[in-house]
Ligand SMILES: [Zn+2]
């Protein structure tokens with residue numbers, strides 16, 4: 001089951017390349033860059049000025065039936081689900097699709113000062129997290145584990161950047 005990194009209104013090529021390199025080190029499957037034409041304008045909420053994540057996933061699910069593997073969407077746009085102010089990402093548990101928004105992973109969103117290294121680190125964590133859900137992992141209580149839930153950026157920064165031994169064990173077939 002290969003992994004298809006799929007940019008969607010996402011324009012940071014360097015970040016994308018770095019993510020491919022990082023995933024290739026961690027996962028034993030092939031990592032592909034996938035080009036997908038999809039219009040998500042309908043999923044923009046004018047009141048919230050954000051995109052409805054679950055609707056984007058539903059649309060992409062329809063368009064990627066032919067892909068055998070995990071489809072991880074990466075987007076610059078800010079995402080929401082109705083119950084929450086924002087989300088960093090969303091994934092189907094034991095499924096094929098997930099999405100990560102880097103909008104609130106940019107340090108300049110908080111402090112006004114950009115930090116590419118921190119952006120990469122945060123993106124790796126959230127991408128590993130959502131993919132973990134695709135592979136059937138639920139939230140983990142271990143703060144060293146990337147499967148710990150993060151409701152704010154400080155929680156993204158505190159948690160570890162890899163799977164804890166227990167989580168890694170249950171998905172060991174996909175890891176090197
Ligand atoms: Zn989660």
Ligand SMILES: [Zn+2]
Pocket residue numbers: 140141142145146147148163164165166167168
């Ligand atoms: Zn864990």
